Amino acid sequence: MPYVNIKVTKEHGGLTKEEKAELIEGATSLLEKTLNKNRASTVVTIEEIDTDNYGLGGEQITERRKRGQ
Amino acid sequence: MPYVNIKVTKEHGGLTKEEKAELIEGATSLLEKTLNKNRASTVVTIEEIDTDNYGLGGEQITERRKRGQ
Amino acid sequence: MPYVNIKVTKEHGGLTKEEKAELIEGATSLLEKTLNKNRASTVVTIEEIDTDNYGLGGEQITERRKRGQ
Amino acid sequence: MPYVNIKVTKEHGGLTKEEKAELIEGATSLLEKTLNKNRASTVVTIEEIDTDNYGLGGEQITERRKRGQ
Amino acid sequence: MPYVNIKVTKEHGGLTKEEKAELIEGATSLLEKTLNKNRASTVVTIEEIDTDNYGLGGEQITERRKRGQ
Amino acid sequence: MPYVNIKVTKEHGGLTKEEKAELIEGATSLLEKTLNKNRASTVVTIEEIDTDNYGLGGEQITERRKRGQ
Numbered sequence: 367m368p369y370v371n372i373k374v375t376k377e378h379g380g381l382t383k384e385e386k387a388e389l390i391e392g393a394t395s396l397l398e399k400t401l402n403k404n405r406a407s408t409v410v411t412i413e414e415i416d417t418d419n420y421g422l423g424g425e426q427i428t429e430r431r432k433r434g435q
Numbered sequence: 436m437p438y439v440n441i442k443v444t445k446e447h448g449g450l451t452k453e454e455k456a457e458l459i460e461g462a463t464s465l466l467e468k469t470l471n472k473n474r475a476s477t478v479v480t481i482e483e484i485d486t487d488n489y490g491l492g493g494e495q496i497t498e499r500r501k502r503g504q
Numbered sequence: 505m506p507y508v509n510i511k512v513t514k515e516h517g518g519l520t521k522e523e524k525a526e527l528i529e530g531a532t533s534l535l536e537k538t539l540n541k542n543r544a545s546t547v548v549t550i551e552e553i554d555t556d557n558y559g560l561g562g563e564q565i566t567e568r569r570k571r572g573q
Numbered sequence: 574m575p576y577v578n579i580k581v582t583k584e585h586g587g588l589t590k591e592e593k594a595e596l597i598e599g600a601t602s603l604l605e606k607t608l609n610k611n612r613a614s615t616v617v618t619i620e621e622i623d624t625d626n627y628g629l630g631g632e633q634i635t636e637r638r639k640r641g642q
Numbered sequence: 643m644p645y646v647n648i649k650v651t652k653e654h655g656g657l658t659k660e661e662k663a664e665l666i667e668g669a670t671s672l673l674e675k676t677l678n679k680n681r682a683s684t685v686v687t688i689e690e691i692d693t694d695n696y697g698l699g700g701e702q703i704t705e706r707r708k709r710g711q
Numbered sequence: 712m713p714y715v716n717i718k719v720t721k722e723h724g725g726l727t728k729e730e731k732a733e734l735i736e737g738a739t740s741l742l743e744k745t746l747n748k749n750r751a752s753t754v755v756t757i758e759e760i761d762t763d764n765y766g767l768g769g770e771q772i773t774e775r776r777k778r779g780q
Contacts, residue, residue, distance in 0.1 A: 436513075437510065437512045438510075438511040439508065439531075440509045442506065442507040443535070444505075444506075454538055454539060457538045458535075458538055458539075461537075461538060462534060465530040465531060466510075469527055470512065470523060476560060491545060
C-alpha cells in the first residue's frame with residue numbers, strides 16, 4: 367500500500383488522460399520493480415497546479431515561462 | 436493543532452456539503468476522543484481528486500469504475 | 505482507496521500502539537460510514553512531528569507547552 | 574531544493590496573482606535567509622481550498638465565516 | 643520542477659540506499675519520459691513510515707504482517 | 712488556519728532549534744503580512760528528510776553533496 371503523490375504544473379490545458387494513465391502505471395511499476403510492492407494496493411494521486419500557484423527560484427512559473435524557462 | 440488531510444476521488448459531482456461537514460466533524464472528534472486533542476486548533480482539509488488523476492493497482496479509477504470496481 | 509494523513513505532535517514519548525490503532529480504525533470507519541468507501545483500500549498514515557518542528561501562532565509547540573498551552 | 578507547501582482557504586474569488594507571487598517570493602527568501610538555501614532549487618506550491626473543504630474546530634470554515642470568525 | 647512524494651512502510655530495517663536511489667532515478671525518469679519534464683528541477687522525497695503508523699483496511703500493517711498479508 | 716509544510720534535507724545533524732523557530736515565525740508572519748491571516752490559527756510543520764531520501768535531478772542529495780552541489 368505505498369502512496370505516491372505527483373505534483374506538476376497545469377499547462378497547455380493540463381495533462382491528457384493518457385499521460386495521467388502513464389504516470390500512474392509507471393509509478394506503480396516502479397514500486398513493484400524496486401521494492402516488490404503489491405500493485406493492487408499501490409495508490410497514486412496526481413495534482414495539477416496552476417503556474418501562478420507554483421514557484422521556483424522565488425518566482426511564479428507563469429513568469430519563468432514568459433522568459434522561455 | 437493536529438492536521439488531518441483526507442484525499443478522496445471526485446465522483447458523482449463531488450461530495451455534498453453535508454458529507455464534508457460530517458468528515459470534518461468526525462475527524463476532529465476522533466482526535467479529541469483518541470488523543471484528547473483540542474478541537475479548537477484541529478485543522479482538517481478534504482481534497483477531491485478527479486478519477487483520471489487517482490490510481491490504484493496501476494490503473495486510473497475511471498477505468499476501474501467502468502468494470503464496476 | 506481514500507487516503508488519510510494525520511499529523512500530530514510527538515509528545516510524552518509519542519503515541520502508544522493502541523492510540524495509533526484507534527486512529528487508523530476510526531479514520532477508516534469514518535470514510536466507510538460517511539461515504540460508503542471500501543475499507544479494504546483505505547490507506548491511513550500517521551506522522552508524529554517533534555514539538556520543535558511544529559508551530560502554531562508563530563511559535564514552536566515546545567514553547568507553548570512551557571506556558572501550559 | 575527545499576519544498577514549501579502552503580494551504581489556504583479559497584475566499585473572495587481566491588488569491589490575486591500578486592498575493593501568490595508575494596507568498597512564493599517570501600517563502601523562498603525565508604529559506605534563503607534562515608538556512609542559506611539555494612533560491613534556484615526552492616519549490617513552493619500554493620493550494621487554495623474551498624471553505625466547505627476546510628475545517629477548524631470540527632466545523633467548515635464556511636460556517637465559521639457566517640458567524641464572523 | 644515536478645515534485646514526487648513516495649510514502650512506504652519502514653520494514654526490515656528500512657530501504658537500502660540503492661533502493662532509494664532507484665526510486666529517485668525511476669520517478670525522475672518517469673516524469674521526463676512521460677511529460678518531458680526537466681530532470682534538473684525534479685524533486686523526489688521518500689518517506690519511510692513505521693508499520694504501526696500505516697494502516698490499510700482499518701488495521702496497522704504490523705498486524706497484517708502477522709497474518710502474512 | 713493556513714497550513715504551511717516545509718520539507719528540507721537533514722544535514723549537519725539537522726536544523727537547530729533556533730532555525731526551526733525562525734522558519735515557523737517567518738512563515739506565520741508571511742501569511743499574516745500577505746493575506747492578513749490570523750496568526751493564532753496558522754499551523755507550520757517542518758520535515759527534515761535524510762539526504763538519501765531526497766532527490767534532485769534523479770540523484771540522491773548525498774551524492775550531489777559529494778560533488779559540492
